[in-house]
Amino acid sequence: xxxxxxxxxxxxxxxxxxxxxxxxxxxxxxxxxxxxxxxxxxxxxxxxxxxxxxxxxxxxxxxxxxxxxxxxxxxxxxxxxxxxxxxxxxxxxxxxxxxxxxxxxxxxxxxxxxxxxxxxxxxxxxxxxxxxxxxxxxxxxxxxxxxxxxxxxxxxxxxxxxxxxxxxxxxxxxxxxxxxxxxxxxxxxxxxxxxxxxxxxxxxxxxxxxxxxxx
Numbered sequence: 001x002x003x004x005x006x007x008x009x010x011x012x013x014x015x016x017x018x019x020x021x022x023x024x025x026x027x028x029x030x031x032x033x034x035x036x037x038x039x040x041x042x043x044x045x046x047x048x049x050x051x052x053x054x055x056x057x058x059x060x061x062x063x064x065x066x067x068x069x070x071x072x073x074x075x076x077x078x079x080x081x082x083x084x085x086x087x088x089x090x091x092x093x094x095x096x097x098x099x100x101x102x103x104x105x106x107x108x109x110x111x112x113x114x115x116x117x118x119x120x121x122x123x124x125x126x127x128x129x130x131x132x133x134x135x136x137x138x139x140x141x142x143x144x145x146x147x148x149x150x151x152x153x154x155x156x157x158x159x160x161x162x163x164x165x166x167x168x169x170x171x172x173x174x175x176x177x178x179x180x181x182x183x184x185x186x187x188x189x190x191x192x193x194x195x196x197x198x199x200x201x202x203x204x205x206x207x208x209x210x211x212x213x214x215x
Contacts, residue, residue, distance in 0.1 A: 001112065002043060002073075003029045004036035004062065005051040010101075014049065014078075017105050024112060033057025040066045045073050047096075047115045052079040052086055060086065064093045074115035078108070094196050099123045119164055120195045147189050153207060155182040159195055160202035 001018070003026055005011050011029045018024050027043050030036040034056040040048050048066055052059040063075045076097035077090045090098050096115035099107060100123050107123060114121040148156065151172075158168045165183070169176040183195070192198050202208040 001025070001047040001049060002027055002036065002039055002045040003049045004031075004033065004039075004054065004059065005029075005049075005078075006031050006054045007051075010051070014108075017108070018112070020105075021109055024109070031055075033059060033062035036062045037065050040073055041069065044071075047074045047076060047112055049076050049078055049112070052077060052090075060089045060093065063090065063095055067094050074118070076111050076115055091196055091200060094194050096194070096196060097121050114164070117164070118195065120199060121162070148186055152182050152186040152189070155179060156186055156198060156202050157208050159183065160199045160208040162199075 001024065003011050003014050003018075005014070008031070011031070015026045015029065018026055027045050028039050030039050032055045033050075036048065036050060036054075036059075037057065039045075048063075050059040050063055054062070057065075059077060059079070063077065066072055066075055074096040075094075076099060077086075077095050078099050078101060079086065080101050087098060096118075097111035097120065099111055103123050107121075111121045154172060155168060158171060163171065165176050165179045168179045172179075183198070187193070187198060190198070190201055192201060
């Protein structure tokens, strides 16, 4: 993976912490957004960990450019600035994670592994804010005809609840490979790029509402 943060001590700390995990490895570091984009293009890491506040190019714009690559890596935002605007921009760009720098290492490891699997993981505090935002917005409109099958809608609901492919497979008593197939098909039908956009669509369309717990 690639780490990008303008503070050398933060980069060193992240490298040290990530290095404690036998299945995770840091390929290189960047001290600004421009360099992060360059390294992401040349090194082709599986995951890029981006700070938001960086010189030359901020993390949000760096994420947008990296995710525009033909075969982009997964991107996780790691920041002190957990504003609604930053979160909204990050989710719209299609990042696979949004963590606060005060998050425990276990959350960071989980986010990296989830991103590598093509899944999305948000800091628990951030997730609560996303749900609260939808709750404040009032009742969502009834979902229209999405063109999805009943099973694809079930899978989308579970994706929006934050379940991994393995957890969805266990919930629906189907193979994990079948879950991947359903997700790929529903993304194609809805014109979405990844799970982050799928989660957003599920809430905005009214297919899932804050507080839903069933499939």
